[in-house]
Amino acid sequence: MTKTQHFTNTLISGLAAKYKNEIPTKEQVRETAKQLADLLNYTDELTNIITEVMIAIDTRMGAGVSLIDVTAKHDDQWVHKRENIKWTYTHAYEQFLREESWPPQMVQSLSDVTNRILGHLQDPSSEGSTWSRRGLVIGHVQSGKTANYTGLIARAADTGYKFIIVIAGIHNNLRKQTQQRIDEAFIGRSSDPDDRRYIGVGLTSDYPHPATLTNVNEDFNKNTAAKSGWKINNQVNPTILIIKKNVTTLTALYKWLKELNATNDGRIRDIPMLMIDDEADNASINTNKEDLDPTKTNAKMREILSLFAKSCYVGYTATPFANIFINPDAYGEGVSEDLFPRDFIYCLDAPTTYFGPEKVFLNETTSSRIVRPIDDCEDLIPYSHKRDDLISELPQSLYRALNEFIIARAIRNLRGQANKHCSMMINVSRFVPIQNAVRDFLSLREKLIRQAVIANYAMDEGISSKNMYMQELKQVFENEYASVGFTWPEVKAALNSVFDNLHLYVINSKSDEILDFKRYENEGVGLTAIAVGGFSLSRGLTIEGLTISYMYRNTKMYDSLMQMGRWFGYRPSYEDLCRVHLSYDSIEWYSHIADAAEELIQQVRQMRRDKLSPKDFGLYVRSHPDTLLITAANKMRFGEKVTVEQSYSGRIWESHIVSIDPEVNAKNFSLITELWQGRFGGCKEESTKKGPIYRDVAIEILNEFLVRFECHASISSTKSAVKDYLDRVKGKYPLADVVLISPARGTQSSKPFALNNQERAVGPNQPKGNGWHLNKGRVASRGDEQLGLSDDQIEQARKKAAAGSEEELDCTIEKIAVSDTHYRMIRNKPLLMIHSLAPKGDIVQGPIAAFGISFPYGDQKTTINVVVNKIWLQQMTGYSDNPDEDDHDD
Known part of the structure; x- marks a missing residue:
C-alpha cells in the first residue's frame, strides 16, 4: 500500500x-x-x-429488493438463528475492502446485502439428504457485481459451503481477471505459478487459505486435477474453481467430479456446493460454434449441479433478458432441473456515485455533455464489413476522440491524478485483422502527436499554434474542456507528461497483450492505455480509469449492447472529462434499454408488494415486447416464422418512425381535428400544463384512431399488435384518457383544433424513403405521462419510486427520481398522447403527426400472439453481430 x-x-x-x-x-x-x-x-x-x-x-448504496418463492418452505433468517458462526473469511474480505479505500458505509452496505442474499441460499448444515436452490442477482454493468459475489462466497464458506465454482464468462481474459480478484479477496495467495506469495486477505496471520485447481494462466484441466491426487471431500478448507463457461471445460470438470469424487450412487454427498454464474445471461448468445453452444453449456452446468446432493446456483447479470427466462422445455429431456431462478431474484441498488445509463443516456443535462454522435464512420469502417476488408483510413471522429483522450489525461495529471489509470476504449469491429489495422493507424497518429507535443509544449503560443496537431488539441480543449478549471497554457504545458506511460493494446484471443493494471499499481504508476478490441472488450472486462469510449457497432440485442458499455462504472474526480462516442442508432438503443432495464426493476418492486414469485417475473419477461429481440434470434436459425406471446402491461408504445409524406400527414391531422371537434365522443375537456385532456374516452374511439392513423410502413405491424392488445384488455379498461400535447411555448398554430408544434432535431442517417426516425426513438418527453394525474396521484407515484427496498431509504421522498414507469403504476386506464412535431432544419418538412399510447400495470398475464419471421427480426435488430457468421476475435 x-x-x-x-x-x-x-x-x-x-x-x-x-x-x-x-x-x-x-x-x-x-x-x-x-x-x-x-x-x-x-x-x-x-x-x-x-x-x-x-x-x-x-457514497451510499441501498439494500436492493428481492422477489422470493412465497410458496417455498424456506426460512431466510437461518443465518441469524445459527449459533457460533465464525465469520473468518467475511471479516478478512471486509478488511481487505477497507484497505482498498472502500468507505466504511459501503463496506457495511455490501455486508448487509450479501447477508440477505446468503439467507436466500440453503443453510449448508440443514438436515436432509438432498436439496437445491436456484437464484438470480441482477446488478448494473460495471457496478460491483464481482465485489458482491465475492462477499457472498466468503459468507458461504464461513457457513459451511465446501465446494465453490465461479463460472467467469466465455473469454480467457475475463476468467484471468476474475481469478486475480478471487486470489486477492478470498484465496489469499497468488495463483501465478511464477509468483507464489501471500496477497490480499492472505497477508493476515493464520488465514485458512482455500484450495484451488485453477490459476491465472490455466483454466480447469482434468489432467492437472487428476495428477494432484486429492479429492474434494478430503479438504478441510473450502475448494474454489474459477472456470470459463465453455463446453470443454465444463465437461472436463463434470468427468473429474464424477470419477474421483462421486459415491457409488453417482452423486457427491455431504459436500454443500455453491455455483456462481457470472454474466449468467451469456449462455444465451446465438452461436453455432460447438464449444460455445448455449444448449450444451446450459446442460453441462445442470449436470454438474445434479452431481451434488446439496447445491445452490446463483446467477449474476446486468442484463436479465436472457435464456434463463425462456421456456426450459426448449432444452429437451435428459438434462437435470433448469437454471430458472425459481427460489429468488435479488435486484441490487447502484451506489449514488455510479456512472450509469441514467446519467449517460436518460438525463438530458448530463447526456448532452457525455455523449457524442459518430456520423463519419460508415464510409470507412461500415457496420457490415468482412474480416479481410481493407481499411484505408480512420474516421476523423476517432482521431478527435484520441485528441480528447490526450487532453483529458493532461487535465487528470494537473488534478494530481498522474498515478491513477486512464484509459480509452475503441470497439469498431469483431475481426482481428480490422482491429490490428485500427491499432496501426492510431499508433502512427499517436506518434505524430507525441512528436508535435515534444517540440511545442514549451513554446510560445504564436509558434506552437502553427503545428496542425497542436491546433487540433487546442480545438478539442476549447470545445470540450474549457470549463473544467484549467487554461489552455496550463494544459499545453502538461501535455508532455501524457506520453510517459502511454501504451496501445489490441485485446483479443489472438493477442498476447495484457492490460495489466496491477503491475503498474505495484510500481506506483498510472497506466495510460488505449485498448482496441471487440468481443473481448464486451463482457465483464474492467478497463480501469476508462475516460474516452469510441464504439461503432450495430447489434441491437439488449444483452450484447449493454455489455459493450464498458464506460459505466465509477469515475471519481474525472466524471466531467468522460466522453462516449456512439452511432445515432446506438444512442437511441442504449436509451431504450436503460428505460427497459429500469422498468424491469420497478416490476420486481411491484411484484414484491403484490407478494408474487420469481415465476411471475419470468412470465412477465417472456411476454415483454422487447424480449422478442433477445429470444427470437435463438429460434430463427432457418428463417421459420415464430409465434411469440407479448404483453404491453406497464409499457408505452409510440410512433417513433413517422411518415414525412405531406398527404399522409394531412390525413392524420384531419383525423385528429375530426376527433377533437367531436370532443372524442362528447367527453369533457380539462386543462393540463401541456395541453387539453379528455377523460374517460370510450376505448372504441382509441381503436378508431389506431385503425385510421397512418403510420410509417416499418412500424405498421407493431401498431397492429398494439391495437390487438387494446382489444384484449378493453374488458378491463373500457375507458381511456386522451391528451393533446400542445405546449404554450411551442410553435403557435392559428387554425382552430390544431396543435402547437413541438420542435425536434433531425439526426443524420435517416431511413431511405419517406420516414423520419425520431432521436432516441421517443416521441413524448420524459414526464409527459403524469399529465392529467392529480397531486395525490403524483405523490403516490413518488412513494412507489421510494418503496420496495429491503429497508427504508435514508432520503426524503422529494429527492427520489420518479420515472414514467411509476406514473403507469398509478394510472388505472390507458393514456393516448397526440403530438404535432416541427422538425428543425430543412432535411424534413413539417408539421408531422405522431402519437403514443401508455398502458397501466396490472394485466401482465394478458398477452397477444405475434407471428414474426427472420426478415422482420433483422429489420428490428439491424446487421448481425453474432460470432457464428464468420471468424471473430475469440
Whole structure:
C-alpha cells in the first residue's frame, strides 16, 4: 500500500468514527486531514485526497429488493438463528475492502446485502439428504457485481459451503481477471505459478487459505486435477474453481467430479456446493460454434449441479433478458432441473456515485455533455464489413476522440491524478485483422502527436499554434474542456507528461497483450492505455480509469449492447472529462434499454408488494415486447416464422418512425381535428400544463384512431399488435384518457383544433424513403405521462419510486427520481398522447403527426400472439453481430 493510500484510508476511517450519523462538510474534512497530516508527518498535497474522501464518504448504496418463492418452505433468517458462526473469511474480505479505500458505509452496505442474499441460499448444515436452490442477482454493468459475489462466497464458506465454482464468462481474459480478484479477496495467495506469495486477505496471520485447481494462466484441466491426487471431500478448507463457461471445460470438470469424487450412487454427498454464474445471461448468445453452444453449456452446468446432493446456483447479470427466462422445455429431456431462478431474484441498488445509463443516456443535462454522435464512420469502417476488408483510413471522429483522450489525461495529471489509470476504449469491429489495422493507424497518429507535443509544449503560443496537431488539441480543449478549471497554457504545458506511460493494446484471443493494471499499481504508476478490441472488450472486462469510449457497432440485442458499455462504472474526480462516442442508432438503443432495464426493476418492486414469485417475473419477461429481440434470434436459425406471446402491461408504445409524406400527414391531422371537434365522443375537456385532456374516452374511439392513423410502413405491424392488445384488455379498461400535447411555448398554430408544434432535431442517417426516425426513438418527453394525474396521484407515484427496498431509504421522498414507469403504476386506464412535431432544419418538412399510447400495470398475464419471421427480426435488430457468421476475435 502506498503512503498516500494509507493516509487516505486512515482519514476515511477517522471521519467515519467521528461523524457516525452525518456527512461532514468539506471544511470539516479539510480540518481533519490537516490534523492527521500533522500527526502522521504527512507532507504531500492534500487537495486530491480531500476530493477523493468527500466522494467516498458521500457514497451510499441501498439494500436492493428481492422477489422470493412465497410458496417455498424456506426460512431466510437461518443465518441469524445459527449459533457460533465464525465469520473468518467475511471479516478478512471486509478488511481487505477497507484497505482498498472502500468507505466504511459501503463496506457495511455490501455486508448487509450479501447477508440477505446468503439467507436466500440453503443453510449448508440443514438436515436432509438432498436439496437445491436456484437464484438470480441482477446488478448494473460495471457496478460491483464481482465485489458482491465475492462477499457472498466468503459468507458461504464461513457457513459451511465446501465446494465453490465461479463460472467467469466465455473469454480467457475475463476468467484471468476474475481469478486475480478471487486470489486477492478470498484465496489469499497468488495463483501465478511464477509468483507464489501471500496477497490480499492472505497477508493476515493464520488465514485458512482455500484450495484451488485453477490459476491465472490455466483454466480447469482434468489432467492437472487428476495428477494432484486429492479429492474434494478430503479438504478441510473450502475448494474454489474459477472456470470459463465453455463446453470443454465444463465437461472436463463434470468427468473429474464424477470419477474421483462421486459415491457409488453417482452423486457427491455431504459436500454443500455453491455455483456462481457470472454474466449468467451469456449462455444465451446465438452461436453455432460447438464449444460455445448455449444448449450444451446450459446442460453441462445442470449436470454438474445434479452431481451434488446439496447445491445452490446463483446467477449474476446486468442484463436479465436472457435464456434463463425462456421456456426450459426448449432444452429437451435428459438434462437435470433448469437454471430458472425459481427460489429468488435479488435486484441490487447502484451506489449514488455510479456512472450509469441514467446519467449517460436518460438525463438530458448530463447526456448532452457525455455523449457524442459518430456520423463519419460508415464510409470507412461500415457496420457490415468482412474480416479481410481493407481499411484505408480512420474516421476523423476517432482521431478527435484520441485528441480528447490526450487532453483529458493532461487535465487528470494537473488534478494530481498522474498515478491513477486512464484509459480509452475503441470497439469498431469483431475481426482481428480490422482491429490490428485500427491499432496501426492510431499508433502512427499517436506518434505524430507525441512528436508535435515534444517540440511545442514549451513554446510560445504564436509558434506552437502553427503545428496542425497542436491546433487540433487546442480545438478539442476549447470545445470540450474549457470549463473544467484549467487554461489552455496550463494544459499545453502538461501535455508532455501524457506520453510517459502511454501504451496501445489490441485485446483479443489472438493477442498476447495484457492490460495489466496491477503491475503498474505495484510500481506506483498510472497506466495510460488505449485498448482496441471487440468481443473481448464486451463482457465483464474492467478497463480501469476508462475516460474516452469510441464504439461503432450495430447489434441491437439488449444483452450484447449493454455489455459493450464498458464506460459505466465509477469515475471519481474525472466524471466531467468522460466522453462516449456512439452511432445515432446506438444512442437511441442504449436509451431504450436503460428505460427497459429500469422498468424491469420497478416490476420486481411491484411484484414484491403484490407478494408474487420469481415465476411471475419470468412470465412477465417472456411476454415483454422487447424480449422478442433477445429470444427470437435463438429460434430463427432457418428463417421459420415464430409465434411469440407479448404483453404491453406497464409499457408505452409510440410512433417513433413517422411518415414525412405531406398527404399522409394531412390525413392524420384531419383525423385528429375530426376527433377533437367531436370532443372524442362528447367527453369533457380539462386543462393540463401541456395541453387539453379528455377523460374517460370510450376505448372504441382509441381503436378508431389506431385503425385510421397512418403510420410509417416499418412500424405498421407493431401498431397492429398494439391495437390487438387494446382489444384484449378493453374488458378491463373500457375507458381511456386522451391528451393533446400542445405546449404554450411551442410553435403557435392559428387554425382552430390544431396543435402547437413541438420542435425536434433531425439526426443524420435517416431511413431511405419517406420516414423520419425520431432521436432516441421517443416521441413524448420524459414526464409527459403524469399529465392529467392529480397531486395525490403524483405523490403516490413518488412513494412507489421510494418503496420496495429491503429497508427504508435514508432520503426524503422529494429527492427520489420518479420515472414514467411509476406514473403507469398509478394510472388505472390507458393514456393516448397526440403530438404535432416541427422538425428543425430543412432535411424534413413539417408539421408531422405522431402519437403514443401508455398502458397501466396490472394485466401482465394478458398477452397477444405475434407471428414474426427472420426478415422482420433483422429489420428490428439491424446487421448481425453474432460470432457464428464468420471468424471473430475469440
